[in-house]
Amino acid sequence: MNRIYLDNAATSWPKPDAVYASVDRYLRQNGAPAGRGQSHEAAEVSRQIAQLRTRIAELLGAPHAGQIVFTFNGTDSLNLAIRGIVRSGDHVITTQVEHNSTLRPLRSLEQQGEVELTIVRCDDQGMIDVDDVRAQIKPNTALIALNHVSNVTGTIQPAQAIGKLAREHDLVFLLDAAQSLGHMPVDLQQINCDLLAAPGHKGLLGPLGTGILYVAERLVERLAPLRLGGTGTKSELMTQPESMPDKFEAGNHNVPGLLGLGAGVQYLNERSIADLERHERSLTKQLLDALEATEGVRVQGPSQLVDRLGVVSFQLGQHEPGELATLLEMSAGVQGRPGLHCAPLIHQALGTADQGGTMRLSVGAFTTTNDVVAAIEGIRQLATMSLDF
Template identity: 50%
Template sequence: MRIYLDNAATTFPKPPEVYTAVGQYQRELGAPVGRGAYLEAIEVQRRVDRCRQLAAELLGAGDPRRIVFTFNGTDSLNLALQGLIRPGDHVVTTAAEHNSVLRPLRWLSERRGIRLTVVPCDPTGLVSVEGIREACQAPTRLVCVTHASNVTGSVQPIEEIGQTARSAGALMVLDAAQSAGQWPIDLGALPVDVLCCSGHKGLLGPLGTGLVWLGPAAEEQIDDYRLGGTGTQSEKEEQPETLPDRFESGNHNAPGLLGLGAALEWLRTTGIETVARHERELTGRLLEGLAGIPEVKVHGPAAEAPRTGVVSVTVDGYEPQTLAALLDEHFGVQTRAGFHCAPRIHAALGTAATGGTLRFSIGPFNTTDHIDAAVEGMRELAGAV
């Protein structure tokens, strides 16, 4: 039996409706988005518009035109960071970030001369609001923070961090790759100027999909990141100035967006609270089971803390990669081992010198049987050291 516990990388399986929508596009519709007036093209455009509307509703985003489709979370973050940050700006981020934030900011520091402050996190991956406040004492252009750690599952206090950024006159960029679809988000209430996420993780869509929400302040200040054909105002050489066309040059991943639309319909019907409750219950079961294995060290917050279904562990005597391979080979439990593209957080966890961690990540289609099998596999392997 295949037990997939690598949902923080990409969720699997997807809702059945996702496969149906992608297959229907590939076999029956086949038209590009916004590039035709024939029947199939109109239907594709209708479904993409519906996908945009559903994303806006799910995130409490208001106007669907503020949802810009991208190709993944990395693409979304590059649009925001490279579009908003100017040479010489001061930017604040955290040690809990993914390389999709750290690498663009490092590049901007080395090539564009931005000043970068990285606020540390504690051993659970949580960032101090006071640390953000202190970092923003200098004039700050932008604060970029992950909503939930992809290594420990810690959920950051975004309301307080966002208010701190606002008080400092900085724009707030939220990396919601690990929270969108798994954690309730209301952009109408959060002090956030830009939200970036992938479509293939908690939103349950296919790979090759992502989105950016641009608030009014960010829209006024952001530079165009990618220019070209949009299927609109094609008689002009100038890039359209209206959302979302301004940032959606080139052909969309049409089968991906139709699949994402089907996934968002499933989430709308099922309810984010239902998904979050299911994952919270399974996470608690996993943490309880692992706590009963003396050789296993869990890195991250307690079950009752604000957290997602991401659990990282180490076992003395095993490299994380070896542990992952043995879990897969002998128990069919599929996880991810290593640094998870988030190198700075491992210094706080004390796992940088030993190859990172073994990460379990729970999705909406996991069951108690999956969790119990994973715990039993860990018990047998840990006992064999």
Template identity: 55%
Template sequence: MPEPHLESQRIYLDNAATSWPKPPEVYAAVERAMRVLGAPAGRGTYHEAAEVERGVADARRRIARLINAADPRRVIFTSNGTDSLNLALHGLLRPGDHVVTTVAEHNSVLRPLHFLRQHRDVTATYVPCDAAGFVDPDAIRQAITDRTRLIAVVHASNVTGAVQPIETIGQFASERGIRFLVDAAQSLGHVELDVRQSHIDMLAAPGHKGLLGPLGTGVLYVGEGVEAELLPTRQGGTGTTSESESQPESLPDRYESGNHNVPGLLGLAAGVRFVEQHGVARLRADAASLTQRLLDGLAAIEKVQLFGPRDSTARIGVVSFRLAGLDPHDLA
């Protein structure tokens, strides 16, 4: 880790894994949570605990507003994007269900599906993508069967950067009564998202990438009515209805057993506030300009092979390439 005075000299190129540096407000919020507040969320009524509760609620409201969710209680906090996707897949799918997904998915979708195919009699169809990384919505439509319960699609690839047409896919999923899960790990905070306009039933994302929060934070948006089908994958204390042995049915408690990552969530609220202040559209335009500059520069280098769309407006800022004759690990 470089010394603070050297931070400005470091060119960081690993934002697909986690964003860095964070806005100063994020560091301040995390430090205040740990040094000053020192309280859990939803477990007390004293001054510091009340401030923590307000901070967690603020994070929930800001994320709901960012994705145009009508009810902030439908924003469920998890430990990361993988945790969110596992809750969505393990909580929704039953024996005999069929899933339509794509070959462009992250292992956070592919591995849970592999497990469910082996142990829960779930079947899946993997729709191919073209050379640029795009999936044809018609191919997804044609893969639907009378047993299809879920369509799961990555919004933006962490390999090619290609942004998929989720609004089109969501429209026909809604028309067929099929649940629609979007993996927004690489897009939330980078690309404008509207869960209602895109007919998204569940949207999973980490808090530490485009939302600029700390590691150890994630979100799962659960659309209206989905909670009737989505079983919680763990049970435990929620700070509410403690006299009952049954897991609460109300949101978000149904899916949020155990203590929250308070420093992470207060830092996440600060990160989302930064995104709101600058605007997703502006942030995307700035990133597209830098991405196009990088694409054009790499394309001019002999023996460089680029992956993904050449048009920066059709992709996010993830740029993958290889150089003939060099192992990618050595090049990195």
């Protein structure tokens, strides 16, 4: 049976061929660390990493390449952003749609008595209302942390309006672009965000173990690094260099991962994000239309296609999500993900918290119409069997 991979929200797969080739070539033929040593190979690696930084800055509309910090995943980026920016006594506003990679660092700071935390509720389609965020702003509010696109329902949040609100009140705006970057245009100038965290291994099509954090110029001094150590620069100092991006990039890079990410970003540029967005939206529509027409299936998330991207959560009859995932894989080779998807709070709004969450299917750059047809047929078969019971 064919493997039908519909778990791109967890990590994208397959990757463009150039990603495999780039990792393989580096490991076999180069093997040097970046920014350390004078060998031809080390210089070549540093050049390629600098080129990747520039490409990502261009993709986001960031003024300078030096504002892009490489991290090891989305969680790493969010931890640096959150724990690096808040100060004792700050009030932070976040939302019910966040991933645990935002919620847990914030809750931990709250439990330590460092910050006051407000979690703004979403509606039953996973949408945040900008007025609800506005209503929570207090004199000591310092940060708004928002998940751009839900990894449970695909709901696209009004990031631009929240960015504008943050700017009006001189607050730091952190955007978690884990499910948007690479799937839709994300323009920093339009959104007005100060910190943007994203993995390299999802929509940017790089390998696992890669991530990025964009840091606005005005925050470079204020953001504290979490990891200190060797940068290959200013080695005479016993203190961390203040220059970007060294301030936040202590220790050796994941060079094979970053060079693979470079090939992923180049693929995105050649294919264009606009084309990818069209492709993923058309597959999402195909999947949603079929699921909504299938008796016993309850689809979560926005009813309007414009309000969502290619992450589709549903329930079927009385099946537990875990059971549904097993049955779908056994009967149709379809691999999605069951459960809470590391975003426990949104399930309270959806009414799926007590049912073990949802079954999630998520499309990506290489998902085909046939993959979606196979998933639909598999779900219909299970639905028919459930009705017969």
